[in-house]
Amino acid sequence: MQEKGGSTLSDDSRTKTPHVLTVAGSDSGAGAGIQADLKACAARRVYCSTVITALTAQNTVGVQGVSNVPEDFVAQQLKSVLSDMQVDVVKTGMLPSVGIVKTLCKTLREFPVHALVVDPVMVSTSGDVLAGPSILSTFLEELLPMADIITPNLKEASALLNGMQLETVDDMRSAARLLHNMGPKNVLVKGGDLPDSSDAVDILYNGHNFYELRSPRIRTRNSHGTGCSLASSIAAEVAKGYPMLSAVKVAKRFVETALDYSKEIDIGNGPQGPFDHLLRLKSHSQACHRQQPFDPSDLFLYAVTDSRMNKRWGRSIIDAVKAAIDGGATIIQLREKDAETKDFMESAKACLRICHLHGVPLLINDRVDVAIACDADGVHVGQSDMPARVARTLLGPEKIIGVSCKTPEQAEQAWVDGADYIGCGGVYPTNTKENNITVGLNGLKTVCMASKLPVVAIGGIGVSNARAVMEICASNLKGVAVVSALFDRECVQTETRKLHEVLLGSNIGST
Numbered sequence: 001m002q003e004k005g006g007s008t009l010s011d012d013s014r015t016k017t018p019h020v021l022t023v024a025g026s027d028s029g030a031g032a033g034i035q036a037d038l039k040a041c042a043a044r045r046v047y048c049s050t051v052i053t054a055l056t057a058q059n060t061v062g063v064q065g066v067s068n069v070p071e072d073f074v075a076q077q078l079k080s081v082l083s084d085m086q087v088d089v090v091k092t093g094m095l096p097s098v099g100i101v102k103t104l105c106k107t108l109r110e111f112p113v114h115a116l117v118v119d120p121v122m123v124s125t126s127g128d129v130l131a132g133p134s135i136l137s138t139f140l141e142e143l144l145p146m147a148d149i150i151t152p153n154l155k156e157a158s159a160l161l162n163g164m165q166l167e168t169v170d171d172m173r174s175a176a177r178l179l180h181n182m183g184p185k186n187v188l189v190k191g192g193d194l195p196d197s198s199d200a201v202d203i204l205y206n207g208h209n210f211y212e213l214r215s216p217r218i219r220t221r222n223s224h225g226t227g228c229s230l231a232s233s234i235a236a237e238v239a240k241g242y243p244m245l246s247a248v249k250v251a252k253r254f255v256e257t258a259l260d261y262s263k264e265i266d267i268g269n270g271p272q273g274p275f276d277h278l279l280r281l282k283s284h285s286q287a288c289h290r291q292q293p294f295d296p297s298d299l300f301l302y303a304v305t306d307s308r309m310n311k312r313w314g315r316s317i318i319d320a321v322k323a324a325i326d327g328g329a330t331i332i333q334l335r336e337k338d339a340e341t342k343d344f345m346e347s348a349k350a351c352l353r354i355c356h357l358h359g360v361p362l363l364i365n366d367r368v369d370v371a372i373a374c375d376a377d378g379v380h381v382g383q384s385d386m387p388a389r390v391a392r393t394l395l396g397p398e399k400i401i402g403v404s405c406k407t408p409e410q411a412e413q414a415w416v417d418g419a420d421y422i423g424c425g426g427v428y429p430t431n432t433k434e435n436n437i438t439v440g441l442n443g444l445k446t447v448c449m450a451s452k453l454p455v456v457a458i459g460g461i462g463v464s465n466a467r468a469v470m471e472i473c474a475s476n477l478k479g480v481a482v483v484s485a486l487f488d489r490e491c492v493q494t495e496t497r498k499l500h501e502v503l504l505g506s507n508i509g510s511t
């Protein structure tokens with residue numbers, strides 16, 4: 001048993017969290033350095049602690065200033081983390097003085113870790129010198145022999161090899177062999193700057209084998225921090241327990257994907273922008289609207305599409321959605337049980353544009369993958385679909401999640417799982433969903449009373465009975481969800497308008 005912070009934890013309750021410690025400089029522009037390392041480790045789902053060796057005043061134009069952290073304070077940071085926090089892998093970046101390199105090597109001998117990843121940062125991508133030639137000999141004599149991998153680019157490899165010219169893949173192999181002779185277990189020479197190469201070629205050498213790792217060159221201005229992020233990602237994969245070759249391959253794939261996602265992001269006025277570690281900035285910057293917070297009154301007239309009905313009436317999903325919106329639908333759910341994934345995605349994107357033009361949220365039934373891929377406003381899931389808790393993790397905090405519930409217990413669970421609303425039914429028998437259990441108006445009322453979330457009623461509802469549903473008078477019953485009474489009809493717009501009028505007459509839902 002172990003005492004921690006006043007509570008007692010059994011050893012069994014603790015699982016080892018993969019942990020990378022980055023020893024590097026801060027980049028005020030947050031594209032590289034400590035900030036890139038933190039983002040890369042977060043993206044690779046590894047804990048990252050930090051020892052800051054220098055502060056740089058930096059942006060997309062270049063480095064405007066550097067202030068080194070005093071050696072003894074670097075030592076103090078190292079000791080604080082290494083003496084307490086079970087670090088798996090140390091990753092180094094900017095080490096701006098001989099004293100700091102020596103301090104690091106001494107502390108690592110005192111507190112050994114599973115692996116050491118050395119990114120020999122000497123020159124920034126803008127060409128500014130971050131670690132001068134004076135530290136080179138300490139680097140070569142003390143740090144490199146302790147490293148499990150070093151990750152120089154062509155300029156850094158050349159600087160470590162006394163100015164050796166590196167212009168071809170064969171030169172990179174020779175450099176990797178020479179650097180390996182200096183003591184590191186693995187050498188990754190990165191060929192991103194290789195002239196006349198349409199691919200990005202890196203050479204990994206472990207003393208026995210050379211691996212030529214090729215990927216298509218991604219042309220983007222937003223590549224500042226690529227080196228730091230690659231080294232941190234390698235460290236992250238090694239911290240998870242992967243062998244070096246797999247770690248390098250995964251890290252390289254991750255950086256390529258992030259570069260590809262970063263093509264359109266627009267930060268700063270200089271020649272080199274930061275890239276998008278979490279692969280999330282692009283969809284936001286390109287989205288034609290900002291996600292509005294969920295408004296329960298949107299549940300007022302909830303139109304749920306049905307692929308079979310659309311086929312029967314010879315209309316596309318897009319036409320069905322347009323007509324429902326024109327008739328007054330306040331939220332749309334695409335429930336396309338028979339659609340091929342590719343077709344579903346394309347229709348969903350088109351419907352999303354229409355919905356957003358009218359300020360109407362669009363949810364996807366069942367398919368969290370499709371919702372993510374087309375950046376829909378959310379999903380609706382049932383009791384046998386992906387659990388709402390998992391959907392919330394995948395979709396993030398802003399998206400709308402609805403859950404089908406027939407009982408108070410399910411309603412409570414939906415709330416615990418982070419849902420935004422529940423759909424309760426079948427209120428009346430329905431032909432739209434096979435073998436559906438009918439809960440009736442009483443079942444609906446029981447669930448509404450128990451639910452901490454807003455409720456929309458579903459199942460067999462149409463113009464003739466919508467008023468009776470709303471008159472159960474539960475304050476959290478915000479509207480009705482309808483399939484056949486809108487879409488299994490000749491004119492969707494007319495039927496939606498009629499239902500809208502009935503609901504307005506029932507005087508509910510608009511709060």
Ligand SMILES: Cc1ncc(COP(=O)(O)OP(=O)(O)O)c(N)n1
Pocket residue numbers: 302304333335365366380381382383384385402403404422423424433456458481
């Ligand atoms: C608003 C709303 N409520 C309930 C459902 C039903 O969802 P589920 O139980 O997952 O059944 P399917 O629709 O997937 O057949 C819903 N779709 N919408």
Ligand SMILES: Cc1nc(C(=O)O)sc1CCOP(=O)(O)O
Pocket residue numbers: 404405423424425426427429430431432433436437458459460461481482483484485
């Ligand atoms: C999709 C769905 N879910 C239900 C539930 O009870 O959770 S009933 C239902 C079908 C609703 O279609 P219609 O409006 O045509 O009856």
Ligand SMILES: [Mg+2]
Pocket residue numbers: 365366380381382385
């Ligand atoms: Mg479902």
